[in-house]
Amino acid sequence: MNEYRGRKTPTERALILDRRRVLDRRRVFVCGRVFAMSAALLLGEAGERAFAQQGGVTTNTTAANFTNVGASGSVFTKLWVGARAAGMAGAYTALADDISSLYWNPAGIANLPGVNVGASTTLWFGGVTENFVGVTLPVSDKYRAGFALTLVDYGNLAYSTIQQDANAGVYNANDLSFAGTIAGSLTDRFSFGVTAKYLRSTILDLSSNGMAFDAGSEYLTDFYHMKIAMDLTNLGPNQNFSGNSLDFIANNPNINAVRDSLSGGLSTQDYPLPLIFRIGVATDVLQGQAENQKLNMDFDFSTHSDGPEQYNLGAEYVWNDMASLRAGYAFNQDQLGFGIGAGFHYKSEDFSGVIEYAYNTTKSLGGIHYITITGTFQ
Numbered sequence: 133m134n135e136y137r138g139r140k141t142p143t144e145r146a147l148i149l150d151r152r153r154v155l156d157r158r159r160v161f162v163c164g165r166v167f168a169m170s171a172a173l174l175l176g177e178a179g180e181r182a183f184a185q186q187g188g189v190t191t192n193t194t195a196a197n198f199t200n201v202g203a204s205g206s207v208f209t210k211l212w213v214g215a216r217a218a219g220m221a222g223a224y225t226a227l228a229d230d231i232s233s234l235y236w237n238p239a240g241i242a243n244l245p246g247v248n249v250g251a252s253t254t255l256w257f258g259g260v261t262e263n264f265v266g267v268t269l270p271v272s273d274k275y276r277a278g279f280a281l282t283l284v285d286y287g288n289l290a291y292s293t294i295q296q297d298a299n300a301g302v303y304n305a306n307d308l309s310f311a312g313t314i315a316g317s318l319t320d321r322f323s324f325g326v327t328a329k330y331l332r333s334t335i336l337d338l339s340s341n342g343m344a345f346d347a348g349s350e351y352l353t354d355f356y357h358m359k360i361a362m363d364l365t366n367l368g369p370n371q372n373f374s375g376n377s378l379d380f381i382a383n384n385p386n387i388n389a390v391r392d393s394l395s396g397g398l399s400t401q402d403y404p405l406p407l408i409f410r411i412g413v414a415t416d417v418l419q420g421q422a423e424n425q426k427l428n429m430d431f432d433f434s435t436h437s438d439g440p441e442q443y444n445l446g447a448e449y450v451w452n453d454m455a456s457l458r459a460g461y462a463f464n465q466d467q468l469g470f471g472i473g474a475g476f477h478y479k480s481e482d483f484s485g486v487i488e489y490a491y492n493t494t495k496s497l498g499g500i501h502y503i504t505i506t507g508t509f510q
Contacts (some may be wrong), residue, residue: 134342137312138320142277145255157213158477158501164479175183184289188403189399194418202438202439203406203437204346204405204406204437204438205340205371205402206331206333206366206403207280208309208333209344210329210406211254211262211284212254213232213235213282214230214232214250214252214264214488214502214504215475215488215489215502215504216230216456216475217434217489218254218471218500219458219472219473220430220446220459220471221459221460221470221492222471223432223445223446224412224432225357225361225411225432225434226241226350226359226360227414227446228447229267231268231506232252232504233278234313236363237325237361237410238314238326238363239324239350240323240325240350240361241276241313241315242267242316242323242350243317244276244291245268245508247267247268248266248267248268248507249265249267250505251263251264251265251266252265252504252505254502255500255501258286258287258380259307260474262284263284263287264280264283265279265280266278266279267407270385271314274318275315275317276316277312277314278311278313278315279312279314280309280311280313281311281435282308282309282310283306283307283308283447284308286305287304288303288440289303305333305335306328308334309329309331309332310329310332311329311331314326320352320506321351322349322350322456323352323420324340324348325347325348326347326348328343328344329346335373337377338378340373342368342405344366344367344368344369344405346363346365347363349362349363353420357415357416358413359411360411360413361410361412362409362411362412363412364408364409365407365408365410366407366408369381370403370404370405372399372400372402372403373400378397378398379397380384381395382394382395384484390406394401405486407438410432410433411433411434412430414428414431416428418443424451425452426448426450427448427449427450428447428450429445430444430445430446431443431444431445431446432444435481441464442465443462444460444462445460446458446459453477453479454458454476454478455474455475456473456474456475456477456488457473457474458474459472459473466496467496467497468492470492470493471490471491471493473489473490474488474490480510486504486505486506488502488503488505488509489502489503
């Protein structure tokens with residue numbers, strides 16, 4: 133939508149509208165590449181289906197119909213964090229009990245011992261990288277605080293204009309999230325956590341900023357020591373992009389004898405955040421019957437404001453609290469499927485450390501690699 137300054141003649145309005153069409157075409161051409169990549173990164177909304185726009189609602193034309201596919205922004209908040217969770221194909225809401233709980237379920241940090249620090253990097257297709265660092269620390273016997281920084285870098289992208297197709301230089305796009313979490317154990321069975329986070333997305337000189345909130349809970353039952361967990365992610369107001377390149381000056385000495393230039397600007401449409409609700413159940417299938425061995429299973433169900441319901445099933449075999457093997461599968465997604473991973477855990481009297489790796493397959497976009505390192509100081 134144009135924002136005009138002052139009263140304009142028909143000739144002036146025509147000139148501004150013509151200028152708007154040129155700018156719109158240019159920005160769509162440039163920005164579309166990054167937003168298309170972001171959509172691909174969602175993986176649950178990538179490439180293999182056709183969608184038809186009907187009455188303002190996007191409808192899947194090849195499978196069971198669902199609405200609002202691809203309708204949200206800040207999609208980087210949907211990218212998985214941590215090799216342990218990725219190795220189980222995203223089935224982690226109820227099992228979350230490490231530094232990556234800051235992303236998966238804030239209630240998961242409520243019982244973490246000592247001071248925990250961790251870092252994770254994800255190597256996506258197309259040269260895209262996601263980096264995460266986090267820390268948790270006790271604030272009392274029953275409460276923990278945590279902080280997390282997530283950065284997504286899309287690399288150098290070819291800058292294109294109407295006059296120069298992919299030969300006008302390069303530009304960068306990136307996303308950032310900084311989150312603060314507080315979690316506590318109300319009883320020896322029930323834990324909760326809440327997160328407030330600042331979100332920022334940047335492309336060229338345009339940026340979008342805003343706040344969002346997460347909340348989660350965990351409950352340990354007597355039934356085979358099964359844990360039930362729920363998590364609500366990205367609750368917050370709509371956001372939009374702004375920046376200097378949305379402003380323009382139209383020069384034309386033939387407009388009239390008084391003014392030979394007009395200033396104007398474009399505004400972008402608000403977009404909603406991708407609201408996610410997850411519920412998961414997890415338990416150790418072996419229940420202590422095998423010495424020094426565990427077989428953790430987790431099943432997650434999630435509903436998304438911008439896509440279909442999804443299901444994740446994962447398993448983790450742990451030997452002697454030292455070595456772990458993981459596998460899982462993500463259901464009802466266009467791209468993501470199998471996940472595999474492994475971890476090695478070192479313990480001493482006042483320190484424990486973990487190094488983990490995971491690999492996710494996609495149907496047509498290549499593999500995804502995760503590496504995570506965490507440490508706990510007692």
